[in-house]
Amino acid sequence: MIRDITIGQYYPVDSVLHRLDPRVKLNATLLFIISIFLYETFYGYIAVTIFLASIIMLSKVPLKFILKGLKAIIIILLFTSIFNLFLSKGDILFHIGFLKVTKQGLHSALFMGIRLTFLILGSSLMTFTTTPNQLTDGLERLLWPLRRIKVPVHEIAMMMSIALRFIPILLEETDKIMKAQMARGADFESGGVIKRAKGLVPLLVPLFVSAFRRANDLAMAMEARCYRGGEGRTKMKPLHYGRRDMIAYIILLVYFAGVIAIGIYEKYLPYFNFKL
Amino acid sequence: MQIVFDHVDYVYSGGTSFEKHALRDINFKIDKGEFVGLIGHTGSGKSTLIQHMNGLIKATGGKIYYNGEDIYEKNYDMRSLRSKVGLVFQYPEHQLFETTVYKDVNFGPKNLGLDKLEADLRTYEALKMVGIGEELLDASPFELSGGQKRRVAIAGILAMRPEVLILDEPTAGLDPKGRDDILDQIAKLHKESKLTIILVTHSMEDVANYVDRILVMNNGALVMDQDPRNVFARYKELEEIHLAAPQVTYVMNALREKGFPVNTEVTTVTEAKNEIIKRLKI
Numbered sequence: 001m002i003r004d005i006t007i008g009q010y011y012p013v014d015s016v017l018h019r020l021d022p023r024v025k026l027n028a029t030l031l032f033i034i035s036i037f038l039y040e041t042f043y044g045y046i047a048v049t050i051f052l053a054s055i056i057m058l059s060k061v062p063l064k065f066i067l068k069g070l071k072a073i074i075i076i077l078l079f080t081s082i083f084n085l086f087l088s089k090g091d092i093l094f095h096i097g098f099l100k101v102t103k104q105g106l107h108s109a110l111f112m113g114i115r116l117t118f119l120i121l122g123s124s125l126m127t128f129t130t131t132p133n134q135l136t137d138g139l140e141r142l143l144w145p146l147r148r149i150k151v152p153v154h155e156i157a158m159m160m161s162i163a164l165r166f167i168p169i170l171l172e173e174t175d176k177i178m179k180a181q182m183a184r185g186a187d188f189e190s191g192g193v194i195k196r197a198k199g200l201v202p203l204l205v206p207l208f209v210s211a212f213r214r215a216n217d218l219a220m221a222m223e224a225r226c227y228r229g230g231e232g233r234t235k236m237k238p239l240h241y242g243r244r245d246m247i248a249y250i251i252l253l254v255y256f257a258g259v260i261a262i263g264i265y266e267k268y269l270p271y272f273n274f275k276l
Numbered sequence: 277m278q279i280v281f282d283h284v285d286y287v288y289s290g291g292t293s294f295e296k297h298a299l300r301d302i303n304f305k306i307d308k309g310e311f312v313g314l315i316g317h318t319g320s321g322k323s324t325l326i327q328h329m330n331g332l333i334k335a336t337g338g339k340i341y342y343n344g345e346d347i348y349e350k351n352y353d354m355r356s357l358r359s360k361v362g363l364v365f366q367y368p369e370h371q372l373f374e375t376t377v378y379k380d381v382n383f384g385p386k387n388l389g390l391d392k393l394e395a396d397l398r399t400y401e402a403l404k405m406v407g408i409g410e411e412l413l414d415a416s417p418f419e420l421s422g423g424q425k426r427r428v429a430i431a432g433i434l435a436m437r438p439e440v441l442i443l444d445e446p447t448a449g450l451d452p453k454g455r456d457d458i459l460d461q462i463a464k465l466h467k468e469s470k471l472t473i474i475l476v477t478h479s480m481e482d483v484a485n486y487v488d489r490i491l492v493m494n495n496g497a498l499v500m501d502q503d504p505r506n507v508f509a510r511y512k513e514l515e516e517i518h519l520a521a522p523q524v525t526y527v528m529n530a531l532r533e534k535g536f537p538v539n540t541e542v543t544t545v546t547e548a549k550n551e552i553i554k555r556l557k558i
Binding site: 179 | 327362373384433
């Protein structure tokens with residue numbers, strides 16, 4: 001049941017995207033998110049959709065697997081859309097009871113829905129194609145300049161990679177303890193809120209105990225290998241930009257410039273009554 | 277026949293690149309009161325197999341019967357199955373959570389909906405069975421030694437009075453003395469309470485002294501199902517799947533090769549000792 005959450009997972013296949021430098025992917029995700037929120041134009045969204053679709057195809061991650069990740073946030077998505085739909089001021093289209101739907105509301109509900117979906121799809125593509133270790137490596141390098149203003153970049157990156165590494169371990173552990181307690185007749189599914197919350201004690205106590213034990217073991221193992229922070233630390237596999245990464249940056253810039261150009265020159269394109 | 281596996285298949289995460297065929301066409305029957313060893317290399321599917329026995333994992337193909345009833349039948353009572361087939365997981369001490377030993381062991385019987393008196397009775401009984409003295413009843417389970425914790429965890433399952441007891445690597449991480457203690461206690465349970473016992477392990481040494489039947493798994497399939505003598509005789513095949521017969525089997529085979537006419541079918545150190553003494557006196 002817990003395994004169904006695909007968001008943030010790594011999907012191990014071999015594709016161009018998987019082989020890209022993590023820094024490219026981090027920057028690309030950032031640019032992509034900016035490009036979604038930059039303009040509200042029909043043509044702009046066609047460009048974004050085409051870009052996203054081709055990236056999904058390049059990633060070789062099955063579409064079914066990617067869409068499964070959306071299931072986890074569908075509630076947030078509906079919530080945002082419904083709020084936008086009913087609570088926006090503007091020209092009234094029709095009433096449902098005391099709720100009124102406005103042109104502007106419909107418009108922003110639609111756009112918010114699409115934006116959030118694209119946002120999740122875009123950023124989960126990054127985690128699908130990048131291992132947690134690569135991700136934190138990339139982040140560390142990108143944030144390196146911040147060390148000048150005394151930001152402990154290495155420590156933050158290390159904490160992040162440990163936290164990410166522990167997610168699957170703790171999920172597995174949860175699964176195991178849950179099963180062990182179910183074998184002792186525990187029931188995690190039925191009953192009211194209070195009974196269910198109480199029912200979680202046999203799961204949470206062992207989980208916390210094991211998390212602390214693991215943290216302790218890890219700290220000990222790191223110290224035994226003379227870990228003492230980032231000062232003077234070198235990497236076994238330092239990040240290097242290759243030809244592939246340069247091409248990726250060029251494509252990315254062309255895409256970004258394209259979206260901006262569409263935003264600016266939209267009025268010259270054939271009119272499409274999308275703004276209602 | 278208490279437990280029947282009929283062409284059981286299990287596939288993890290079907291349809292994605294994580295797909296793994298964990299069990300392939302498993303067939304066997306276990307009778308009431310048997311003491312069975314389930315052996316296989318790490319990742320051979322032992323743990324997956326035993327979780328099918330109390331319905332924690334649902335097979336993707338095939339059928340499982342408990343006391344003649346199909347456990348995947350619509351109205352089958354899974355919770356009562358779980359109380360009858362007690363499953364002790366690997367490192368069971370990691371599931372302890374209560375403030376006292378007594379309360380922790382009491383968790384299982386309480387979940388069965390028994391009245392307080394009956395639940396208490398079973399708790400005391402189970403703790404006695406595993407050899408935890410009354411002075412430890414009010415201790416925190418987290419203060420106990422490793423071996424004690426494990427015995428308390430096993431008592432937590434026994435307190436439900438199961439008909440079948442499955443133990444997944446009950447000796448992992450214990451010292452030799454702790455190992456023998458646990459195994460002796462399990463053998464005692466089998467003898468005195470007439471429990472059906474399934475002992476999962478990757479060490480032949482562990483089971484050689486105790487079980488009367490061994491199931492060997494490799495790569496999700498059941499490759500051997502015989503008594504220990506016959507399984508150990510196939511020690512060359514065992515080695516191919518990264519297992520080994522007990523050391524006495526190797527000693528006896530080596531002696532025989534050197535022209536010392538001993539019976540190679542002995543399974544325990546004591547039997548081997550007697551056999552050698554017998555031959556020396558000729």
